[in-house]
Amino acid sequence: MIRSASTEKRSCPLVTLEAGLIVTGGGMSGICCAITAAREGLEVVLVQDRSVLGGNASSEVRLWILGATSHMGNNNRWAREGGVIDEILVENMYRNPEGNPVILDAILLDKVVAEPNITLLLNTAVYEVEKSGNTITALKAFCSQNQTEYKLKAPLFCDASGDGVVGFLSGAAFRMGAEPMEEFNELFAPPESYGELLGHSLYFYSKDTGRPVKFVPPAFALTDITAIPRFRHFNAQDYGCKLWWIEYGGRMDTVYDTEKIKWELWKIVYGVWNHIKNSGEFPEAETLTLEWVGMIPGKRESRRFEGDYILRQQDVIEQRVHEDAVAFGGWSLDLHPSDGVYADQPGCTQWHSKGIYQIPYRCLYAGNISNLFLAGRIISVSHVAFGSSRVMATSAYVAQAAGMAAVLCTQLGCAPAALYRDGHLPALQQWLMRSGQFIPGIIANDTTDLVQDATIVASSELFLSVLTADTAPAPLDIAVAQLLPLQPGVIPAFSLHAYSEVPAVLQIEIRICSRNGSYTPDVTLATYDCTIQPGRNCIQLEPEVEIDQAQYVFIILHKNPLVSISRSAQRITGILSVFNTINPAVSNYGKQSAPDNIGIDSFEFWVAQRRPAGQNLAFRLKEPLQVFGPANIRNGIARPTTQPNAWVADPDDPSPALTLSWKTIKHIKKLILSFDTDFDHPMESVLMSHPEHVMVFCVRDYAIYDDKGNKVFEKKGNYQTRNSIAFHEAVSTTSLTFRFTHPSAHTPAAVFEIRVYENN
Structure with missing residues (x-):
């Protein structure tokens, strides 16, 4: 028993923790930064x-x-982010294809607590920063649950808190609101600076109970639903983050007015639900009940901090090259009206770029605080560029680079800015790629990787000359294009089968992209008008055009519902069909037509379709594609870009294998294998359900043997992109043989990358 009658002032316990890096903020950015550094x-x-x-x-x-x-x-093919954020999304897809947010909570917690180098403090808010000059020495934080105060000391800090609490308290330079057009010559920026921001959103979930359910709204619910200009577009089916447009607060202080904004959003949410349940306009909602309403709003924008470079509109739209690139983005320039749900304008304005863009390291640390990394939506970007960089997967991807930079700073004993100033960025880039980070335009060059000096022998390789017509022909209700990875030279002749019940004309185009490495087919090389007779037609084309560099070529079949084309059930790494279709959720209406004065490109959208749709065209090539050889596993790129960048086995090979051999004995401690988990699939983490829990291209089973035929490792049921294998005792051998199983009868085994190390 404890009993105290003292009236003296008391204080909460103080716990001091010291580490190499303090990460503030446990969102996706903080998680990925912490895990990257800890590993x-x-x-x-x-x-x-x-x-x-x-x-x-x-x-x-x-x-x-x-x-x-x-x-x-959009036109960003194979653009899902890599590294830790990819690992999390793939894990969630495997465990949680239904998109249950509670399961995702558990997956994230599981990932963090599995790392012995991470000390996790939940329910703990940072409220004070201690400094020496322009250097942070410690943070003070308080946990409301155990009434404990913490002093957190480290040589390096990362602010991934969303609102930038550490950056703000430390005196780091920041911005809120939009810069004027003239500051960065951003044509999409306003003529004059203003303080309005993107607002907060609050979501709700509904559930069908199977019986009538009444709803009595709280007194604070919005009563005049016509105050929301888009009220006529309400429906009873949308819930969760499909309600992103329930937004408010853009004209307020999105940090200090958050509680006021939340109350207004509650007012709106309960008013919307009252309208759906009780207006009589939605009889289908009779059996629906309100299952969940958010308790805290999702924030979009508040502070943006200033680094040594501020990313701007031109970097996004023109895909400008930066020598210190460490990550990439690809979301649209997505800005919202300041009045949110009360605005007369559309809920957002989304302008896409023709491809993914580099994000430089100089955006990832505070320019005037010597030891503070920036991660998440607070990095150094203009308001316009922020419209793209702010989304979670991009933010988390950037945070991984910050986490790895902290490791390199620790090893070199330097401050964040010194990595760029003193020429250490190539080392950081190589470390990031070793951890699974893809940086567009950068090729891995790891001199410690034994595969670079190995002799590589494959049991087979795919020479692709035909995709079999094994499914029913499908009408050309929308235009379709087959992407083919070609080498420099004359485009090979090809043939396909078309069907029609009446005479028709099928227009076929051969296009390439004006920006090599992107997937916007805006340059036409040849056009053909093919006469189609009733019945089965064999179309044979022999292009007399050349390409001067390795790239994907688009064989486009334009829309003609009178014509049907044979399709193939085969799915092959680096081979993809795309469609000139629409996706209103991201402002894709088949073509982006931008005004002349905002610095945005106009172009067509050619997008992939989610499985089971999106089948490849059935075709035959006069000369087979020879782009799937075993040397691809060490070419320094572990996803399709201008080529598949993968070894792909012959589908008829009963036991596909790769053998790596060396002239001398190697003492191997670590292996890294990279497989195809379909980087085109966005793997939305909640709300949406997915048809698969394992990507169709992914090698599930494999085994590894030494030079004496001893099995040194075996994996059954793999579903992850990267497999990192550490041996407790070194494997001493002159060769390693990797034997794989084809994922399915329709999909041959493929490997993007193998790395072999004598040290962990």
Whole structure:
């Protein structure tokens, strides 16, 4: 028993923690930063002011994690982010294809607590920063649940808190609101600076109970639903983050007015639900009940901090090259009206770029605080560029680079800015790619990787000359294009079969992209008008055009519903069909027609379709594609870009295998294998369900043997992109043989990358 009658002032316990890196904010950015650094041996304290991890992705907010893939609604092919954020999304797909946000909470917690180098503090809010000059020495934080105060000391800090609490308290330079057009010559920026921001959103979930349910609204619910200009577009089917447009607060202080904004959003949510339940306009809602309403709003914008470079509109739209690139983005320039749900304008304005863009390292640290990394939506970007970089998968991807940079700073004993100033960015880029980060335009060059000096022998390789017509022909209700990875030279002759019941004309085009490495087919090389007779037609084309560099070529079959084309059930790594279709969720209406004065490109959208749709065209090539050889596993690129960048086995090979051999004995401690988990699939983390829990291209089973035929490792049921294998005792051998199983009868085994190391 404890009993105290003292009236003296008391204080809460103080716990001091020291680490190599303190990460503030347990959203997706903070999680990925902390895990990246911890896996490289850095002691990390992760401080989260909520009871769950995930931030806007958590069950408290329930927004799906998205980035450059943009719901598969843009021209960014194979653009899902890599590294830790990819690992999390693939894991969620496997465990949680139904998109249950509570399951995602558990997955995120599981990932963090599995790292022995991370100390996790939940329900703990940072409230004070201690400094020496322009250097942070410690943070003070308080946990409301155990009434404990913490002092967190480290040489390096990362602010991934969303609102930038550490940056703000430390005196880091920041901005709020839009810059004027003239500051960065951004044509999409306003003529004059203004303070309005993107607002907050609050979601709700409904559930069908199977019996009539009445709803009595709270007194604070919005009564005049016509105050929301889009009220005529309400429906009873939308819930969760499909209600992103329930937004408010853009004309307020999105930090200090958050509680006021939340109350207005509650007023709107309960008013919307009252209208759906009680207006009589939605009889289908009779059996629906309100299952969940968010308790905290999802924030979009508040502070943006100034680094040594401020990313701007031209970087996004023109895909400008930066020598210090460490990540990429690809979401649209997505800005919202300041009045949110009360605005007369559309809920958002989304302008897409023709491809993904680089994000430079100089955006990832505070320019005037010597040891503060920036991660998440607070990085150094203009308001216009922020419209793209702010989304969660992009934010998390950037945070991985910050986490790895902290490791390199620790090893070199330097401050964040010195990595760029003193020429250490190539090392950081190589470390990132070793961890699974894809950086457009950068090729891995790891001199410690034994595969670079190995002799590689494959049991077979795919020479693609035909995709078999094994499914019923489908009408050309929309235009379709087959992407083919070709080498420089004359485009090979090809043939396909078309069907029609009446005479018709099928127009076929051969196009390439004006920006090599992107997937916007805006340059036409040849056009053919093919006469189609009733019945089966064999179309044979022999292009007399050349390409001067390795790239994907688009064989486009234009829309003609009178004509049907044979399709193939075969799915092959690096081979893809795309369609000139629409996706209103991301402002894709088949073509982007931008005004002349905003600095945005106009172009067509050619997008992939989600399985089971999106089949390849059935075709035959006069000369087979020879782009799937075993040397691809060490070419330094672990996803399709201008080529498949994968070894793909012959589908008829009963036991596909790769053998790596060396002239001398190697003492192998670590292996990394990279497989195809379909980087085109956005893997939305919540709300949406998915047809698969394992990607169709992914190798599930494999085994590894030494030079004596001993099995040194075996994996059954793989579903992850990257498999990292550490041996407790070194494997001493002159060769390693990897034997794989084909994922299915329709999909041959493929490997993007194998790395072999003598050290962990």
